Amino acid sequence: MSTAVAQSSCDPAGMGQPEAPGLGSGAPGLGPQGVPDLGSGCPERPQRLVAVPGCDPSRVNDLLVLRPSEWYCCRGSTAELHPLDRSSNDHVVFFHGDIQNLQGEMSLHPEGAKWLTWSLERVVLTLGRRFPGRTVWVVRASSMYLHMFSSYQNFVEGDLFGAPEHRPYAPGAGAFQHLRGLLSHGMQRAGLPHPLPPPGGASAVPPGFSLTLVGFSKGCVVLNQMVYEMAGARADPRMAPFVESVSDIFWLDGGHPGGGGTWVTDRAALRELASSGVALHAHVTPYEVRDPMRAWVGREHDAFVKTLVELGARLTQRVHFEDEPPSIENHFRVIQEF
Secondary structure (H helix, E strand, O other): OOOOOOOOOOOOOOOOOOOEOOOOOOOOOEOHHHOEOHHHOOOOOOEEEEEEEOOOOOOEEEEEEEOOOHHHHOEOOOOEOOOOOOOOOEEEEEEOOOOOOOHHHHOOOHHHHOOHHHOHHHHHHHHHHHOOOOEEEEEOOOEEEOOOEEEOOOOOOEOOOOOEOOOOOOOOOHHHHHHHHHHHHHHHHHOOOOOOOOOOOOOOOOOOOEEEEEEEHHHHHHHHHHHHHHHHHHHOOOOHHHHHOEEEEEEEOOOOOOOOOOOOOOHHHHHHHHHOOOEEEEEEOHHHHOOHHHHHHHHHHHHHHHHHHHOOOOEEEEEOOOOOOOOHHHHHHHHHHO
C-alpha cells in the first residue's frame, strides 16, 4: 500500500510479554461504516499471541486469533443464530496493509489514530462476520520502517519500505514454510483442537483442515510470494499437503511502494496457480488500479486477470466503488465489502 502512515509492528512493550487474554464479552455491535465495535463486546474476542515463531525460532510474528462463536453464524437482518459445527477445522489468515496495527499502537500516532476503524482488532471481527464458523487469524507485520512502512520480511525478502523481491521456493524457508510454522505454533499456544504438526514433524495436515488466505494492500506481497513458490512447494512432499489445503485466495486492492510487481504477471507462475484448482478472487478499487501516478498497477492487474482467465483458473474479480472518486476510505472499505 502506497499510503503508509504511522505504525509500529514491533511493539517494544508487547513483544515477549504474556499473551493478552480475551478482550471482553457481551453482545456485538457495529461501529463506523458497519465495522464491528470493540466497545460493545461480542461472545468471542480476539486473543493476541506474542512473538510466535514460524519456520525458524528467530523469525516471529504476533498473531490475533478469533475463534468462531454462535454470533458469527448470524444470518440476515433477524440475527437468527445457527449452530456451529464444532468439529470444523477451517481457517482464514489475513495479512494487513501499512496503516493497520493494534489499536493501542495506532492511537499513539496522529496519522494512525485517524484510521482506528481499521485496526487489527476490528478487522478480525469483520472477518469473523465475513467467514462465520471459521477460525480467523491476523498476522501482524514483523517490523516497521520509520513507523510507516510494514514489512513482511519473514515471508518475502524486500527493501526497507516493504517493496518485495520475489524468489522461487526453497525448502525450509519462504512464505509457505513460515506460515505453516506460525499456524502450528499458534494453534498449540491458543489451545485449538487438532493443531498442525510442528515444523519438521509429520507432513500431513489434520483431518478436515482447510485454509483461506486474504491479503489487503501491502499484505498482498505475501500472497504473491506464495504464487512464485507454488510449483516448488507442490513438488515438495513435506509441504504439498499444506499447500493443497488452501481452498481460496483473496487479493484485496494490492499495492506496495515499489515501481512494479504489484500483481503477478509471470505466465509460468500463473499457470501453476491456475492448475492448483484454488479458487482465486481479485477485488480492487480505483484507488490502486486507476491511479495515473502508478499506472503500472492497473496494467498488471489487467494482465493478472486476463492471463488467469486464459489459463482456465477458477477466478472471480470485481472493481468496487468504480463510480466514486478514488479514495483511501474506499481502499479500506474493500475489507468490508469483498
